[in-house]
Every structure is written in C-alpha cells, then in structure tokens.
Amino acid sequence: LPGVVHIVDDDISFRTAIQRRLQLAGYDVITYSSAQDLLERLPDEETPSCILLDVRIPKLSGPELQRHLGELGSTLPIVFLSAYADVQTTVQTIKAGAEDFLIKPVNSDLLLKAIEDAIARSEGLRKHRSALDAQRAQLATLTPRERQVFELVVRGKLNKQIAHELGSTERTIKAHRQKVSEKMKVKSLAQLVSIAERLGILAQSSESDPTPIV
Amino acid sequence: MVMRPLVKVCLAVVVYFLTLANATAAEHKRVLILHSVGREFRPWNEYAKHMRAELDRQSPWPLDVQEHSLVAARSADPNPEPPFVDYLRALYGEQQPDLIIVVGAPAANFIQRHRKDLFATAPMVFTTVEQRRVRMSELTEYDTVVAVIHDFRFLFESFLRIVPDTKTVAIINGDSPNERFWQGEMRRELKPLEDRIEIIWYDKFSYEDLLKQTAALPPHSAIFWYQMIVDGAGVAHEGDRALTRLYQTANAPIFSHDDAFYGRETVGGPMHSALAGSKRAAAVAMRILGGEKAGDIKTPPSNFGPPRYDWRQLQRWRISERLLPPGSQIDFREPTAWEVYRWQILLVSSVLLFQALLITLLLHERGRRQHAEVQSRQRMSELARVNRFSTAGELTASIAHEINQPLGAIRVNAETVELMVKSGAPDIHEVREIVADIRRDEERASNVILRLRSLLKKVPFEVRDTDFNELVSETIYLLSGLAIGRQVELRTALSIVPLPVKGDPIQLQQVILNLIVNAMDAMSNLPVAERRITIRTVRDNDVAEVSIADRGPGIPPDNLKQVFEPLFTTKTGGMGMGLSIARTIVEAHRGQLSAENQPGSGALFRVSLPLA
Numbered sequence: 001l002p003g004v005v006h007i008v009d010d011d012i013s014f015r016t017a018i019q020r021r022l023q024l025a026g027y028d029v030i031t032y033s034s035a036q037d038l039l040e041r042l043p044d045e046e047t048p049s050c051i052l053l054d055v056r057i058p059k060l061s062g063p064e065l066q067r068h069l070g071e072l073g074s075t076l077p078i079v080f081l082s083a084y085a086d087v088q089t090t091v092q093t094i095k096a097g098a099e100d101f102l103i104k105p106v107n108s109d110l111l112l113k114a115i116e117d118a119i120a121r122s123e124g125l126r127k128h129r130s131a132l133d134a135q136r137a138q139l140a141t142l143t144p145r146e147r148q149v150f151e152l153v154v155r156g157k158l159n160k161q162i163a164h165e166l167g168s169t170e171r172t173i174k175a176h177r178q179k180v181s182e183k184m185k186v187k188s189l190a191q192l193v194s195i196a197e198r199l200g201i202l203a204q205s206s207e208s209d210p211t212p213i214v
Numbered sequence: 215m216v217m218r219p220l221v222k223v224c225l226a227v228v229v230y231f232l233t234l235a236n237a238t239a240a241e242h243k244r245v246l247i248l249h250s251v252g253r254e255f256r257p258w259n260e261y262a263k264h265m266r267a268e269l270d271r272q273s274p275w276p277l278d279v280q281e282h283s284l285v286a287a288r289s290a291d292p293n294p295e296p297p298f299v300d301y302l303r304a305l306y307g308e309q310q311p312d313l314i315i316v317v318g319a320p321a322a323n324f325i326q327r328h329r330k331d332l333f334a335t336a337p338m339v340f341t342t343v344e345q346r347r348v349r350m351s352e353l354t355e356y357d358t359v360v361a362v363i364h365d366f367r368f369l370f371e372s373f374l375r376i377v378p379d380t381k382t383v384a385i386i387n388g389d390s391p392n393e394r395f396w397q398g399e400m401r402r403e404l405k406p407l408e409d410r411i412e413i414i415w416y417d418k419f420s421y422e423d424l425l426k427q428t429a430a431l432p433p434h435s436a437i438f439w440y441q442m443i444v445d446g447a448g449v450a451h452e453g454d455r456a457l458t459r460l461y462q463t464a465n466a467p468i469f470s471h472d473d474a475f476y477g478r479e480t481v482g483g484p485m486h487s488a489l490a491g492s493k494r495a496a497a498v499a500m501r502i503l504g505g506e507k508a509g510d511i512k513t514p515p516s517n518f519g520p521p522r523y524d525w526r527q528l529q530r531w532r533i534s535e536r537l538l539p540p541g542s543q544i545d546f547r548e549p550t551a552w553e554v555y556r557w558q559i560l561l562v563s564s565v566l567l568f569q570a571l572l573i574t575l576l577l578h579e580r581g582r583r584q585h586a587e588v589q590s591r592q593r594m595s596e597l598a599r600v601n602r603f604s605t606a607g608e609l610t611a612s613i614a615h616e617i618n619q620p621l622g623a624i625r626v627n628a629e630t631v632e633l634m635v636k637s638g639a640p641d642i643h644e645v646r647e648i649v650a651d652i653r654r655d656e657e658r659a660s661n662v663i664l665r666l667r668s669l670l671k672k673v674p675f676e677v678r679d680t681d682f683n684e685l686v687s688e689t690i691y692l693l694s695g696l697a698i699g700r701q702v703e704l705r706t707a708l709s710i711v712p713l714p715v716k717g718d719p720i721q722l723q724q725v726i727l728n729l730i731v732n733a734m735d736a737m738s739n740l741p742v743a744e745r746r747i748t749i750r751t752v753r754d755n756d757v758a759e760v761s762i763a764d765r766g767p768g769i770p771p772d773n774l775k776q777v778f779e780p781l782f783t784t785k786t787g788g789m790g791m792g793l794s795i796a797r798t799i800v801e802a803h804r805g806q807l808s809a810e811n812q813p814g815s816g817a818l819f820r821v822s823l824p825l826a
Binding site: 061108 | 614615623629651655658695742
C-alpha cells in the first residue's frame, strides 16, 4: 500500500537515510527539519500518510508537535522515533494517540511494519471519514420536518407519539418516515439509529427530551 | 739669699749620691767577656745575649761587664793578634778583671796562648766551647771549663731516624781554621754512616755557588748546617743572613746541632741549648765571683738537650710526628683555627647549625606541604571525576541521542544499500553516496564516544596549552543534546581572537559543563521560549574570560557568597559540589570564578584565566 511519509528530524543524516529506505520501499517522503517546518506546511490528510517524528528536536519537541496537531484536528497517525526513550515520554505519547514508539537505531523491518500499519490506519480513518461525510450529505438533504421525524424515530418514538408531538397525523408521519428511509438509504430502523449515533445526533439533543426510552 | 738654702740642698744630694756611688763601686765585680768572632755571629750572638742576661739575673752584685771580640778568628792570619793583645793589656794591665768569660773555641785558643802575658791570675771560665777545642794540658788553677760535646754521629742518626729515606746530606761548614778543624772531626765521626748516606762538602765553594748547589740537591737529601763564618772564597758571613738565604733557596730540610739556629730555618732535633749553656756558665761565674777557686770547679761537658722540632718544618717536609723520638718537644705549632677562634667558631657553627636545622625543618615542611598539595590536587581530581560522572549521568539522555542518531542512520543506510545490491541493478552513484554517509556517521559516533571517554577517564592533573575558545565550543557541542532535551537555547558569542591558556583541558571543560548545566537547572521552571543561556568569551588584556548567563531567577543576594561553598545547594537533587569543584579547578589554574546577578534577571558566572 503506497502512501506518503512525513519525516520530522533535525538530523539531516538520519533524515536522508530514512528517506532513502522508505523511497526504496515505495513510499513518497516529505522531510521537515523542525516541528515548526511541519506546522507551516501541514500535510495533506486525504492521501494515506503518516508522520515519523523524532522526540528530541530543537525548540518544539516531538510530543509538543503531537499535541499541536491534535489541537488542529489532524488525524494523521504518528510514529515516534527516538534515540533515547524514557518511560514518561513513551507513556505520554502513546496516551496521546501515537501509533507506535520506536527506538533508534531501528530495524528496517520493524520501521516498515510500523509505517505500513500507520498508513493502513490512516487509510481506514480516511475511509471512515468519507463514509461519514456521505451520510452527513444525505442528512443535509432532509427537509426540516423530515429531520424532526428522523430525530424522534431514532429515539424510539412510535408514529402516534411523533404525530402527537409534532401536531400532525399518524399517516403524515408514516409518509415522512418513508421519505427519510429513502433519503438516508437505509432499510431498517436499526441502520438508521446507527447512522444517527455515528453523526452524533443522539448525543446532541438527548437532554432536550425528558421522555424515557422504554 | 734666697738661693742659698737651695744650693745647700743640692750639694747635700750630690754628696749623698757620691758616697753611695763609692760604696757600690767597692762591691762592683768587673767581668770581661771575650767573644770569638764578634757578637753578630750566630750561634755566638745567642750565647752572648743569654750570657749577659744570665749574669745580670744571677748576680747579687752590680756587674761591670766589658765585652771584646776576637775578630781575627775569621782567618788564620796571625798578624792582627799582637796589637789586640797590646790593647787588652792597656785596658786591663793595671786592674785585672774579677772574672774573664771566654766564649767560643777561637777565643779559648787565643787566651790560652796569651794568658801569662795578660791575665796571669784572673779567674777564667771557658764556655760555649767543644771540649776538644780546649787545650786541657794548658789549663791553670785559675781556669775552669763549661764545655759541650758535639756527637755528630748521634745527631745524624737522630735525623735519619725521622727522615729514613735520606740518601744525601749536604754539610754547610766554612773554611775558617775553626771550621776546618770541625770538618776533620765530622769526617772522622761520620765515617760509619758512609754506607748509608753520601756526604757533600762545600768548604771550597763561594757561598753563592753553594746556594746554587743546594738549590738543586737530588731527591732524598738533607742539609746539615754547622756554621758559615768564612766561605771558600774567603768572604766572611755575619749574622743569620747566610742561613736565611740558604733556607730560601735550598730544596731539602736543614738540621743543625745548636738551638741558636733553631726557630725558623731548621727542622730541629737534639741540640745544644744556648740558654741552658749560658745558665750553667753564669752559675759557675757566680761561684767564682763569690770566692770559689776556678780550678776547683769541675763541670762535666754537656751533651745535646732533649730533641725539639719545629712544627712548621715538619709540616713543610712532611715528616710524620710518629717518627719523632719519644719525649720530643714540638715547638711553633701553629695554633689551629679552633684554638685561635674557638668562640667565633662555636658561635658561627652554632648559628650555622641552627640555620641548617631551620632549613631542614623548612624543607621538611615544604616537602610535607608539597605532598599535601599533590594529595589535595589528587583528591580534587578524583572528586572532579566523580562530579563528571554525575554530570555524565545527567548527560546520559543526550549522549544516547548523540550516539544513537548516527547509529540509527548507519543501520538504515546499511540495510538500504544491502537491498539495493540485492536488487541486482543498483545505482552505483547512490550506493557510493550511502557508503560515504555511513562513514561520516560512524566518525560522528566515534567522536562522541571519544569525547565522553576523555571526560570520564582517570587522568592526573595535566597542564597543556589549549585554546579556551575551542574548549568552550567543544563543551557546548557535548551539551547540545542535553540542551535540546531540556529545550534550552544555547547562544554563543566567542571572541574572534584566540584565547591561549595553560591548563588541564578536561578539568576546564568540566568547569564550563558544570556552569551550563547549572544554568539549565536554574531555568527549568521557565516557559520554553524563555529558556536561553548566553555563553560569551572575551579577551581582556592578559586574561581570557568566559561568561555564562541564564535567564533564571538569579541568586538570592544572601547566597551570593555561599554558592561556591561545598555542599551548598538549592536544588532538591543537588549534591552542592558542582560550583565548589568548579571554583577549586579554576583556582588551581590561577584563575577566578565569580557569580553575580544580571540587571534584568538571571545569574551570570564569570571564569577568568590568565592567558598563556
């Protein structure tokens, strides 16, 4: 699986060596001499890619860059590569979502495996993200009335209840439900609930509805 | 009228003295001393002197002494004799002397010839004469003899005993009748010694020639001085000048038979004593003057006195004192420096001794101090090394980083090139590039290890010429990893002129290391962006200076003085040795380490070392 690897290391020698090896393995490589450098040229998240990050780099350190990227909403998997690993740093970075933590000098196979995994994850994330985007787009096609019906349906309300709540007839609600199912391309109520869950709709307005789900 | 009593007194005094003079005149003893060859001749001058002194000393009566010299004794010429006899008769014909002392053989012969004409009944003492020179048969009842015996053989043997290797003896004896007589006597007496020594005579030589001869005597020679009244050329020699000149030119020791010649030139030995002889003669004279009949006084002839030696001559001729006959007396021993300057020597040597003692003590102290200094330097070195270890511990992370970085690159590069080669058609240009990279990285890793090893290796304090700038940049390099880890920015401003100093590079590096690590520690609570250390080197006249400034909280004014004290620390994990060791090292390099607070914020440490 080809992809792009972003290498952040202040050591040009090491940077070049890794670049060579990864290119030989078929990856595209972009190098950065500092954390600042990467922040200025943020990587494209749409291609399968990962960041190979040194812990000790001047000014902004590796873990700090990880935090910054998190704040910026980046989801690129990060593989840490350090010449010296203390337990504290390792734990901290892994907890913050690092894909892997490797120690220099690193075995190529180990490095390539980590990169492969990271890129695969990146690819998975990308796919997940695009599926989500498609569902959001479908959601956007719903009329306000259909959206209201959708939100109530996924909370397990019966047609009668919904009709009562929205001041409509049971038959009209039924028609809306039909429309929603078509637009959201689902065949069952379970599927619809799952989408709502993923798009965060259930969480959004659960508090506004005191009605218990029986 | 006033004068009259005074004149009377004067007259009375004169009369008194005249009567006194008359009274003593009645008791006066008139003594005539007849010398052989004049009073200036050695040895008779000594005898004459002692004789007069002894007479005066022993006599209870006032003496009226007349002295005459028989000058004619110098030659065999009888012509001057009759007028001299007439002269004596004129003087003493009317009034015979109470006593006549005849000194020496020529005078004895003369007086014996003319006794009847001149002094028929006057008592006579013949003295300073060898018994052989008195005609015993012609002695009258008014004569007595106080003679000596010359035992030449004994004399020579005594000398040969103290200088056993003597082979030649030069005999100094003149050519006057008396001297000729003695030459005959000596030849006869010394005959038994002929197989032991060769005897040389100079009686026919002028004295000048004699001096030349005796100046070049063969080795193992000696000179026997008998007398020199008239030399072979007929020249008379007065006083002691002849002997003195001989002494000055001769190349052999001189010995003699009479102590009149003793005291400067001669070695000594058994000798007749002028003083003892004169004493005996004077004693006899007193008995005669006291009324005893001269003919009744029999004095046995006296032999040589106990041997005496001139210490200076013994020294000059290297004659061992052990060879001297038992009971010998050594004269003129030059007082040793000890005898003359005893107190001075005692004082000086005690001062010297004291001084030496003091010096020894001081040297000992100095040795101890040096030893202590060496030890303290050793301790300092050891402590400094321990401190370096602890610093190295702190540096572990950055050192691992420094080493693993190139190692990581090497491994990846190696694997890459391996793959490329395996693939069959490697890009040779790239392979070459990779291999070059591997070599460079390997060098890098080795350098780090080398630096670390030199920092930690146990080396004695060693002074070398080094450049302070180089030292500082080296240290900063060593710390760059730590600086990254600690997220501290190191700013350097090194002087462009070189800073040559003399010192132990490792220890000096340690000083800078300690100061920079200290500065990092001081800023650990600061936001990352503010953590900055400025390292500056400057040359100020003959001083090289490095300053290390941080932006931390600085040193509380109360602590400014204590920061360099051992075990003083404000850090939770600190030992309190870093700065103390740094200062000790700097001071061992005759430099200074000081701390101050900067006007803005932060502390500034300054190391100054004398330029080499």
